[in-house]
Amino acid sequence: MTIKKLFIANRGEIAVRIIRAAKxxxxxxxxxxxxxxxxxxxxxxxxxxxxxxxxxxxxSYLNKDAVVAAAIASGADAVHPGYGFLSENADFAEKVEAAxxxxxxxxxxxxxxxxxxxxxxxxxARAGVRVVPGSEGRIEGVEAALEAGAGLGYPxxxxxxxxxxxxxxxxxxxxxxxxxxxxEAAAEARAAxxxxxxxxxxxxxxxxxxxxxxxxxxxxxxxxxxxECSLQRRRQKVWEEAPAACLAPASREALCAxxxxxxxxxxxxxxGTLEYLYDETTGEFFFIEMNTRIQVEHPVTEMITGxxxxxxxxxxxxxxxxxxxxxxxxxxxHAVEVRINAEDPARNFMPGPGKVTxxxxxxxxxxxxxxxxxxxxxxxxxxxxxxxxxxx
Numbered sequence: 001m002t003i004k005k006l007f008i009a010n011r012g013e014i015a016v017r018i019i020r021a022a023k024x025x026x027x028x029x030x031x032x033x034x035x036x037x038x039x040x041x042x043x044x045x046x047x048x049x050x051x052x053x054x055x056x057x058x059x060s061y062l063n064k065d066a067v068v069a070a071a072i073a074s075g076a077d078a079v080h081p082g083y084g085f086l087s088e089n090a091d092f093a094e095k096v097e098a099a100x101x102x103x104x105x106x107x108x109x110x111x112x113x114x115x116x117x118x119x120x121x122x123x124x125a126r127a128g129v130r131v132v133p134g135s136e137g138r139i140e141g142v143e144a145a146l147e148a149g150a151g152l153g154y155p156x157x158x159x160x161x162x163x164x165x166x167x168x169x170x171x172x173x174x175x176x177x178x179x180x181x182x183x184e185a186a187a188e189a190r191a192a193x194x195x196x197x198x199x200x201x202x203x204x205x206x207x208x209x210x211x212x213x214x215x216x217x218x219x220x221x222x223x224x225x226x227x228e229c230s231l232q233r234r235r236q237k238v239w240e241e242a243p244a245a246c247l248a249p250a251s252r253e254a255l256c257a258x259x260x261x262x263x264x265x266x267x268x269x270x271x272g273t274l275e276y277l278y279d280e281t282t283g284e285f286f287f288i289e290m291n292t293r294i295q296v297e298h299p300v301t302e303m304i305t306g307x308x309x310x311x312x313x314x315x316x317x318x319x320x321x322x323x324x325x326x327x328x329x330x331x332x333x334h335a336v337e338v339r340i341n342a343e344d345p346a347r348n349f350m351p352g353p354g355k356v357t358x359x360x361x362x363x364x365x366x367x368x369x370x371x372x373x374x375x376x377x378x379x380x381x382x383x384x385x386x387x388x389x390x391x392x
Contacts, residue, residue, distance in 0.1 A: 002077070002102070002318045002319050003025075003027055003077055003078045003102060003314060003317060003318040004027065004028065004077055005027065005028045005029075005030065005074070005075060005076045005077055005078070006018070006022050006027050006028070006029050006030065006076060006077075006078050006079075006080055006104075006314070007030045007032065007050070007070070007071040007074055007076035007078065007079045007080070007101075008029060008030065008031050008032060008042065008046070008079075008080050008082065009032050009061070009067050009071070009079050009080065009081050009082065009085070009086060010032070010061065010080070010081060010082030010083070010084070010085055010087070011032070011033070011034070011037055011040060011042060011061060011082075011372075011383065012040070012042070012372045012383065012384070012386065013370050013371055013372040013386065013387070013388055013389065014082040014083055014084075014294070014296075015031060015040075015042035015046075015082060015372075016041055016042050016045060016370070016371070016372055017310060017370055018080050018082060018310055019031070019042060019045045019046055020045075021308060021310035021311045021314060022080075022314060024308075024311060025311055025314055025315070027314065028047045028048075029045075029046040029047050029048070030046060030047065030048040030049070030050050030071070030074040030076050031043050031045075031046035031048070031049050031050070032050055032052045032060075032061070032067060032070060032071075033049050033050070033051055033052065034051070034052060034053055034054060034055050034056075034057070034060035034061060034382075035051065035053070035054050035055050035060075036054075036055035036380045036382055037055075037380065038051070039377070039378075040372060040377070041371075041372050041373070041374055041377065042372070044374075048074060050070040050071075050073070050074050051070075052066045052067055052070045053066050055380065055382045056382065057085070057382065057383065061085045061086070062085055062086060064086060064089070064091065064092045064095055065095070067079075067086065067092070068092075068095045068096060068099050068101075071096070071099070071101060072099055072101070076101065077101060077102060078101060078102035078103075078104055078314075078317060078318075079096045079101055079102070079103055079104065080104040080105075080313070080314070081093075081103070081104070081105060081293065082293075082294065083293050083294055083295065083296055084384065087105070087292075087293040087294075088111055088115050088291070088292050088293055089111070090108040090109070090111040090112035090115065091108075093105065093106075093107075093108040093111055094108040102317050102318070103317070104270065104313055104314060104317040105269070105270045105292065105293060105313070105317075106268060106269050106270050106272065106292045107218070107267070107269060110266050110267065110268060110269070110292060111292045113266065114266060114272075114290040114292050115162070115292060116161050116162060116197075117159060117160075117161050117162070117163065117199065117288075117289045118135075118137045118138045118161045118197065118199040119137070119161075120287075120289055120290050121134065121137075121199070121287070121288075122136075122137060123262070123265070123266060124262055124287045126265070127261050127262045127265040127266075128258075128261060129258045129259075129261060129262045129287045130258070130284070130285070130286050130287060131286055131287050131288070132201045132202055132204065132277060132286040132287075132288060133152055133201070133202045134152065134199060134200050134201035134202060135148040135152070135199045135200040135201075136148075137199065138161050138197045138198065138199055139182075139198055139199060139200060141182075142178075142179055142182045142183070145158075145178055145179075145182050145198070145200060146175055146178060146179065148200050149172070149175060149178050149200060150175075152200060152202050153202065154172065154173055154174060154175075154178075154203075155171055155172060155173045155203040156171070156172045156178060156200050156201065156202065156203055157169060157170070157171060157200065157201040157202070157203050158170040158171075158172060158178070158181055158182065158185045158198055158200060159198065159199055159200070159201060160185065160188070160189035160192070160193060160195070160197070160198060161189075161195065161197035161198060161199055162189065162193040162194070162195035162197060163189060163192070163193060167188065167192050167193075167235075168185060168188050168189040168192055168193070168198075169185075169235055170184070170185050171203055182198065185198055186198055201288070204277050204279050204286070205281075206279065206280040206281050207230075207277040207278060207279055207280070208228060208230045208244070208246055208277070208278040208280060209228065209229045209230045209232070209237075209275065209276075209277065209278075210226050210227070210228055210229075210230075210244050210246075210247070210255065210275075210276045210277075210278045210285065211226060211227050211229060211273045211274060211275045211276065211291075211295075212225070212226045212255060212256055212259035212273065212274045212276070213225065213226070213227065213271070213272075213273055213295075213298070213301045213309070214259050214260060214263040214268065214271070214272050214273070214274060215270070215271055215272075215307075215309065215312055215316075215322065215324070216263050216264070216267075216268035216269055216270065216272070216316075216322065217269060217316050217320075217321050217322040218267050218268070218269040219267070219321075219322075220264070220321075220322050221260050221263035221264045221268055221322070222260065222322065222324060222325070222326045222329060223256040223257075223259050223260050223263075223326070223329070224301050224305050224307060224309075224329050225242060225243050225252070225256060225301065225304070225305065225329070225331055226242065226243055226244050226247070226252065226255060226256065227240050227241065227242040227243075227244065227297055227300055227301060228240065228241050228242070228243075228244035228245070228246065229297065233349075237296070237297065237339070238338065238339055239336070239337070239338050239339075240297035240300050240336070240337045241300060241334065241335065241336040241337070242300040242301050242303070242304050242334070242335050243304065243331055243334065244278075245334075246278065246280070247278070248283075251278075251283060251285070254285075255276065255278075255285050258274075258285075258287070259274040260326075262274060262287070262290070269316060269317075270292075270293075270313050270316060270317065271293070271294050271295075271298070271309050271310075271312065271313050272290060272291060272292050272293070273290065273291040273295050274287060274289075274290050275287070275288050275289050275290070275291065276288060294309060294310065294313065296339070296386070296389070297337055297389075298310075299335075299337055299368060299370055299389060299391045300335040300336065300337045300391055301335075303333075303335035303366075303368065303391055304331050304332055304333055304334065304335050305329055305330070305331070305332065306332065307324065307329070312324070335391055335392065336391070336392055337389050337390065337391040338389070338390050339386055339388075339389055340371070340386070340387045340388045340389065340390060341385040341386055341387060342354070342379050342385045342387050343385055351381065351385040352385070353378075353379040353380060353381040353385075354378070354379055355376070355377070355378045355379075356373055356374070356375055356376060356377045356378075356379065357375075357376075358375065359373055359374065359375045361373075362390065366392055367390075367391075367392050368390075368391040368392070369388055369389070369390050369391070370388055370389045370391070371387060371388030371389070372387060372388065373387055373388060
């Protein structure tokens with residue numbers, strides 16, 4: 001492998017996950033850490049630690065220049081972005097590559113094209129992948145939205161073109177609601193993503209959220225079947241399972257084939273996920289977006305296929321061809337993942353950071369617990385509330 005030393009530009013449980021995959025491949029690790037994360041589990045497990053700034057994410061984990069400078073200073077030859085933070089930031093990927101380092105993920109131009117959800121819809125349509133009926137690219141202003149809405153019919157979904165994590169989404173039942181919500185959605189998108197671009201989609205009432213895991217080397221691509229992520233709270237996933245019990249074999253085959261077709265059409269490199277809406281009433285499925293990174297819920301796919309996706313990412317980034325053929329990927333059983341968050345149910349499940357005074361983790365055959373926790377650890381208040389994932 002060409003990767004000898006890996007810089008991990010993330011934190012929490014995904015950083016721990018990446019370190020373990022790297023160690024299994026004999027790769028040394030450097031863990032990025034803000035001033036608030038000097039004592040996190042990933043720092044304890046890594047070979048080295050590189051402090052990248054103060055606790056505020058904007059000055060540390062989201063500071064592209066600071067992260068790249070730390071990676072260069074560490075002597076690493078590759079950077080893994082994990083999920084969240086800068087993982088789907090094409091400018092960051094470009095900076096990493098311009099510094100002579102390997103970016104463990106897709107090419108910057110792929111991130112840029114598929115990260116804009118309006119552009120991704122257009123590319124999917126060109127690849128022959130069905131999309132939810134919607135606006136042609138981004139909508140420019142209220143009047144353009146009303147014109148598009150008249151042709152699509154109501155209710156409509158208003159979505160942020162650069163959105164993710166369930167943010168920037170609204171449902172408009174009437175033209176008056178659309179007129180009122182377009183400026184609100186644009187303002188929310190601008191605040192959350194630095195981009196106020198919007199697009200419209202027809203609202204699918206009886207929809208399930210199905211996503212297909214793909215793996216590519218820039219030339220070829222395979223799928224590792226699908227996950228269902230329909231159980232959500234505030235449009236954010238809390239429970240994932242694989243495979244999706246609602247799909248008939250023929251639907252599964254067609255769905256996964258469409259995902260591979262799109263991945264190949266964009267020369268996809270690394271692990272990625274294509275998200276679809278599955279209409280329970282008609283049995284139709286529609287592409288909605290692509291995540292150009294490893295997903296939080298990737299362990300359920302690993303459990304049913306036996307494939308270590310993070311190791312595969314590192315091997316591909318290191319110059320190896322796709323390490324699996326499609327015929328190697330077989331479903332073995334069923335897996336469910338639940339997310340464990342630091343939340344206070346008495347305060348409407350607001351984040352609840354604090355000290356871990358006692359910790360007992362589940363064990364046994366078919367049980368996996370990916371976590372950032374250890375006894376005595378103080379969960380900081382500055383970041384996502386995810387503590388771990390229980391997969392069985």
